[in-house]
Amino acid sequence: MRASRIAWFLRLAVLSGLLGGTLLLLYWNRIGDPRFYRFLETDAGRWMAGTFRWYGAEAPFIPDERDESRMTPEEIATLRRMEERVRAEQPTHELLFTDGQALQGRVIEERPQEVVFVRTYGDSAEVTAVIPRRRLESIRRLEPPAPSISYRDVRFQMEFPDLNYYRRPPYSLLTDESFFRVEETVEILEVLHEQFVGIWRGLMEEARPDRSIQVLFFSRQDAFRAYQRQHAPRMESSAGFYSPRLDRLVLFNQRGSERVAELRRQVEEEEARHRAGRLAPEVEARLREWRRQTDQDIEQLAENQTRATIRHEGAHQLFYDFGIHSRHGVEGEWLIEGMATYCEHSPIGAADPTRLNSLRQALEEGRLIGFEELVNLRDESGLLSFGVEERIGLAYDQAWGLVHFLMQPERRNAFFGYLRYLRDPGAFREIRKTGPLALLCRFLEMAPDELWQQWLEYILQKPS
Numbered sequence: 001m002r003a004s005r006i007a008w009f010l011r012l013a014v015l016s017g018l019l020g021g022t023l024l025l026l027y028w029n030r031i032g033d034p035r036f037y038r039f040l041e042t043d044a045g046r047w048m049a050g051t052f053r054w055y056g057a058e059a060p061f062i063p064d065e066r067d068e069s070r071m072t073p074e075e076i077a078t079l080r081r082m083e084e085r086v087r088a089e090q091p092t093h094e095l096l097f098t099d100g101q102a103l104q105g106r107v108i109e110e111r112p113q114e115v116v117f118v119r120t121y122g123d124s125a126e127v128t129a130v131i132p133r134r135r136l137e138s139i140r141r142l143e144p145p146a147p148s149i150s151y152r153d154v155r156f157q158m159e160f161p162d163l164n165y166y167r168r169p170p171y172s173l174l175t176d177e178s179f180f181r182v183e184e185t186v187e188i189l190e191v192l193h194e195q196f197v198g199i200w201r202g203l204m205e206e207a208r209p210d211r212s213i214q215v216l217f218f219s220r221q222d223a224f225r226a227y228q229r230q231h232a233p234r235m236e237s238s239a240g241f242y243s244p245r246l247d248r249l250v251l252f253n254q255r256g257s258e259r260v261a262e263l264r265r266q267v268e269e270e271e272a273r274h275r276a277g278r279l280a281p282e283v284e285a286r287l288r289e290w291r292r293q294t295d296q297d298i299e300q301l302a303e304n305q306t307r308a309t310i311r312h313e314g315a316h317q318l319f320y321d322f323g324i325h326s327r328h329g330v331e332g333e334w335l336i337e338g339m340a341t342y343c344e345h346s347p348i349g350a351a352d353p354t355r356l357n358s359l360r361q362a363l364e365e366g367r368l369i370g371f372e373e374l375v376n377l378r379d380e381s382g383l384l385s386f387g388v389e390e391r392i393g394l395a396y397d398q399a400w401g402l403v404h405f406l407m408q409p410e411r412r413n414a415f416f417g418y419l420r421y422l423r424d425p426g427a428f429r430e431i432r433k434t435g436p437l438a439l440l441c442r443f444l445e446m447a448p449d450e451l452w453q454q455w456l457e458y459i460l461q462k463p464s
Contacts (some may be wrong), residue, residue, distance in 0.1 A: 039376040066151040071127045078161075083147040086167050089120060090144035096137045101287070107139060115139065150212050156248075160216070167212075175217040177253060182194060186215060188310045195348045196318050203416055205323030224252035234381055242316035250319045254306045255299070263298050267291065308344045314434050315343035326423035332384040332436045334374050338399030340405065348408060350464065354396045359459050362394055369398055371452055377438040405458045411444065418443040 068076055091104035095117060108128075109116035113371040115136065121126045153172045157165050163174040168186045170193065175182055197204075218224040225236075227250060232241045239412055240251040243285055254260060271291055279287065319325045320337060362368050369386070374395060383395040408416040418440060421427050431439060 026106075031222050035367070060385065064181075064299070071151070071154070075151075075154050075158070078158050079149060081463050082149050082154065082157055085165055086147035086149070088146070089166075090141055090142075091119075092144065093117075094140045094142055095131065096140065098137050099136055104142070109401065109455060110139075115197045148195070150213055153212055156214055163216075170213050172212040173215040173217060175215075175219070177217055177219045177225075180218065181219075185215070185310060189213075189215070189344050191313050191346060192311050192314050192343065193318065195346065196315065196322075196343065198250060199348055200324055201321075203324045203419060205321075213249070213317060214247065215251065217256065218252040219251075219256060221252055224250070234284055239305060240313045241319070244314045249313055251306075251310060251313065254302045257302065258299060263301075264295075267298070269293050275378075311346070312340045312344045315340040323423070324419065326425075328425065328428065330422050330428065330431055332375055333377050333379065333385075334399040334402065335394055337383055338403035341396055341400040342403045349404065352400065355400050355461065356462060358394065358397045359401055362397075363459070367394065369395060371402075371437055371455075372446060374398055374402075375440060401459055402455060405455050406444075406463075408458075414443045425447070432448065 012034050022038070040153070067292065068079070072081070089107070093105065093107040095105075095107075095115070097103070103118040103291055105117055105120070108118050113133055115131045115133060117129050117131055119129075147167070149168075150172075153165070153167075155274060156172065156174060157163075160174050162433065163176055164182075166173045166175070166186070168190070171186055171189055173182060173186060177185075216227070217451055224338055228235060228238065228241060229248070231243055231246060232238070237252055239257065240249070242249050277344045316334070316336070319336075325331055327335065341355075342349060375409070377383070377385065384392055386392045386395045413435065421439075421443070422431065434442070437448055441451055444451060446454070
């Protein structure tokens with residue numbers, strides 16, 4: 001009887017502990033306590049997040065590393081295919097020409113008077129050239145490094161078995177796009193990465209895990225939309241997004257967007273309307289030139305939007321990946337979006353005449369959003385909660401303008417101190433008690449009204 005009573009008390013104690021722990025986790029989750037996010041990084045936290053689908057349809061957490069002894073046969077087979085693909089793309093030789101130029105690729109045959117040389121362009125093309133030896137200074141054999149593919153990337157490929165894998169450290173990319181479009185995207189990301197490190201190095205976490213930065217790039221808007229509705233349902237109007245939970249950047253080529261298709265359709269209708277009757281030769285020539293220039297403008301518009309989206313969402317990814325944003329999501333929406341928007345143009349922090357003109361026009365018309373409303377905003381929809389498109393656009397413009405103001409040399413140190421404080425788990429209670437705008441003003445050592453006036457003066461004086 002005594003033993004059964006002890007067992008009953010033990011079971012009651014265990015159940016009480018589980019209930020108490022569950023209630024505590026629910027409370028931490030509701031208030032955004034840093035301890036909840038640290039729990040999610042444990043094995044138990046990952047299991048519970050996946051089991052109870054705390055983040056909707058998003059994929060469960062995947063370990064960063066897992067050696068082959070712990071992989072399934074299917075995972076090992078996928079890893080081998082990925083390694084073969086990476087090896088096939090690696091150049092094995094470098095040709096140094098007599099004029100000083102250098103070219104990397106594969107020498108497939110050496111003859112007395114010439115060399116047969118191949119350059120591979122992913123799945124898109126393979127160019128073979130027969131090069132006379134008299135044009136060559138030397139042929140150097142390269143020692144390509146062994147493919148380094150993480151377990152995360154193996155699972156990434158298994159999730160999308162029909163997409164092509166490209167590894168360009170630190171980026172890993174899956175896409176159904178052509179090699180040339182992939183290269184252009186990766187080049188944009190590599191430039192962004194280099195600029196980003198140069199500016200934000202002082203804020204980066206020292207103990208950062210060495211992990212690939214994953215990018216999912218769709219060529220078709222319908223495929224992108226299906227994935228977006230699954231993992232970012234509130235971003236139905238977006239041209240790309242970064243998911244901190246998936247730790248993945250998701251993009252699509254805006255050349256294939258519905259908006260660009262509609263613009264092209266309107267141009268065709270306009271051209272057909274002008275061609276309804278017989279045209280004089282000079283009118284025909286002007287119409288052809290108009291169509292050529294308009295098609296070029298539409299192509300440039302799509303290119304600019306794609307580039308800005310890649311840099312904006314790529315910046316979101318780097319701010320989280322390098323630990324500049326907190327793990328517990330204490331930052332306000334203005335800060336998250338303002339810092340990403342600040343990185344849209346190259347180099348980072350370059351002036352944006354369109355946003356400046358928008359802010360000045362809003363100031364003249366009395367439409368600016370007050371800092372109390374902008375900086376103190378906390379909403380699951382982010383800046384989209386401002387409702388109408390005009391107000392949402394203005395919120396993004398003001399967030400960009402405020403970050404631009406804070407990144408000036410005379411304020412940057414205070415701003416960086418503010419960012420360090422936000423990501424400190426020990427400061428969580430003080431942050432919640434103080435409030436976003438009051439905390440920012442405390443680090444800048446100015447009152448809210450003074451911050452507003454200095455920001456307005458900065459916006460009005462900055463050349464556009």
